[in-house]
Amino acid sequence: MPLSLTLGPLLFNWSPDRWRDFYARVADEMPVERVFIGEVVCSKRLPFIADLFAPAVERLTRAGKQVFMSSLALPTLKRERNQVEDLLAVPDVGIEVNDLSVLPFLKGRPFAVSPLINVYNEGTVAYLKSLGAVHVCLPPELPLDSIRALAPLVDGVPLEVFAFGRVPLAISARCYHARIHDLSKDSCQFICGQDPDGLPVDTLDREHFLAVNGVQTMSYTHADLLGDIAALAAAGVSSLRLSPHACDMVMVAQIFRDAADGVCAPQDAQRRLAAEIPQAQFSNGFLHGKPGWKMLAGAD
Template sequence: MTHPAKLTLGPVLFNWRPEAFRDFYFRIADEACVDTVCVGEVVCSKRTPFLAPVLPEVIERLTSAGKEVVLSSLALIMTEREANEARQLATADAGFLVEANDISVASMLAGRPFVAGPLLNIYNEGTLAALEELGAVRTCLPAELPADILVTLAGAAKGEIEIQAFGRLPLAISARCYHARSRNLAKDGCQYVCAEDPDGMAVDTLDDEPFLAVNGTQTMSYHYLDLLHELPALRARGINRFRLWPQNVDMVAVAALYRAVLDGAVEPADAADQLAALCPRAEFSNGYVHGREGHLFVEADL
């Protein structure tokens, strides 16, 4: 535990209105105790034109507040237009790290420092080493990994390792738009219906049990990840950087709870009670880090 713990706020994955997106990041800049903030469209390039006008002022506000800004790429690049936008992001000399969420973007960034994003398939030391050889100085690992593998990869890494610690987990990305299909719409004429679900659309099993969530072309966990109880043990085992995924809740207060537990100012159990009050509609899970099914909440030490 020689290195200070750091909090990263991941990019907004949902289709929030531009003014809500802007105001959210303005408040994060002014009030949130996070060290790094990722911004950019990850899920669907059709949303990009709505965010582009407010992104420069968001970045300026964040940097003025002393936050490290990381520019996040799309997670699935399928068209020449998307490839060109990725190249522009990868080659721009803007002074910010780029987070590669598609392996093609990592290739475009070869030779430059970048962040290997959580949507890359990084499950072993060989893949981690290959990305670091390309230039990855920080790696946010996939959510499915148990604690022992997280610690093994952290020990093998030359750069920083970050793990996901809060929010609905991004599990998969598709060429098809589930949100559009749920409204009997084609992807090209989706009418941006994903904006109707600012935290994603819950998906039930045939037995009417909530199972996953849909966010446009993205499949997410239904449960919110909550690693408050695991933070002290993960810190003791060498994990120093933790990612919070933005949800349609008071993320300033969520970040404050995670910071307080990392600093030893609040007991995890007390923080967990406060987190539940901040997210009254959420169900929580932590199964993956315990080597169990991801939707479970395991009350056990690591």
Template sequence: MTDARTPALSLGPVYYLWDGPKWRDFYFRIADEAPVEHVTLGETVCSKRQHFTEPHVAEVVERLEAAGKTVTLSTLAMVTLERESRHVRDLIGDSDHPVEANDLSALGLVKDKAHSIGPLVNVYNAVTAKVLAARGAENICLPPELPMSSIERILQEMPGFSFEIFAFGRMPLAISARCAHARSKGLSKDNCQFICGQEPDGLPLKTLDRQSFLVLNGVQTMSNSCVVLLDELAALKSAGIARVRLSPQDCDMVAVAVLYRAVLDGQMESEEAIRRLTGIYPGAEFSNGFFHQREGAAWIARGRNAAMGHG
């Protein structure tokens, strides 16, 4: 266990479409091997995907809790249909677990109930955070595009409140009622044939001059680069961040969690962790630009002011 001054490690929901057995086995391994304390799970991106994971939710929650993890259930990031609205109402009304709201439409339902706020809700200042806390939010995962100066200001104005930072994974940038992923394969959203399952880490997009740009994930648009805030953990810890969130990618997330835990606990230098991470997630381009008030795809090496690469 970590002491009160050391941030807890958390795992966000899987944003991609993984088949049911892969999704289940991923969380089983997280339960058994990963040094994370909080796990948020559930379909966040597209309600059509629930068919794959719902049969396994109960056993996954049981396995995680048996391993001592705290479980939170995620709401959808965009609610456009009555069945989606009904699902969110049922999730919040029937669940014995805390819920993470990832869309403002859920706020009226979670009021006065134990809940958290996900990174897809735009919390850019302390005024917004205070309103959400007054309505019952117990934890807020700040959006990944916030710079450190804004994070520090929010934490200073709300000492003691539990804030979480998005510290690993492709950034969730936008969500749409249309599915560009299906369209790119000549399919429609209504007849998508779950084509997004062919890219378990998203579909990379390139500009006309063949530069990596974004990643499509069903109706979601994500950054091509992977946020890596290993160098920044010491500053975040000093500022008072309560949780550090890892967003699942199609790589060895247990190994990723081990690296982040080691750096948080002072058992490994961040430079060494970054070096090892390149082997765990080969081919991924790392970024931390937003944190340093630069373009999000920039990679800023510790102790330097210049961008060292782009994602």
């Protein structure tokens, strides 16, 4: 059975108009089975898009997509911890857990587990399943050998891997974006909105290193697992996660759909992706047990 496709939550700070138009196009044109929406990185961004959630959910659901609302990754304030109650109030959607502090609010309601949760073994999957987990996206640093060992032991919980986009690596209470611009976190002026795919960070030797997105640290490279799709399917993975970026994400999803369906050879799919995002550097090192920034030939 071909792998299904998931569109992960938008991690960057886009304007409300851009946000609304993006998800309208996702509903109408993107070949994905499930869509995650919500503010994951910074609660200060939430008021600009909160009123857009319900219309987006309605349109996506009408288009046949399974919709999940994603929780905040690092809630530190009481109001941030309580925001999950607002997510639970949205009808006919699942919840994606990005921080385990969300679990007491769910009260047995089924939920999905994000790649930001450290799921490395079958015991963790079993525990989360006992609490209501119905879908698990594995951490992006997990190598294929570990996925092969884990998949047969998870007792029917669908496993997903992070297959496209800048890889989320860490999140902090400090706002790197604001600090780079000599601003404080409390008066950041939403400067992260100037970088719709994150702000690249170089080493002192001017080598590309990481990217920052508000309080989030990400890879400089974009993950690209197109060449590894057959190996992932054979390992027991059921779906691939695509992370939204400012490129033509409908075309990116179509490239992955064609590769997963066998319509397009992996090498051809990778060439199409590189042509679609010529400014990006790609990587799949984590999956091969190598440094994450490396790009290696597809796994067997």
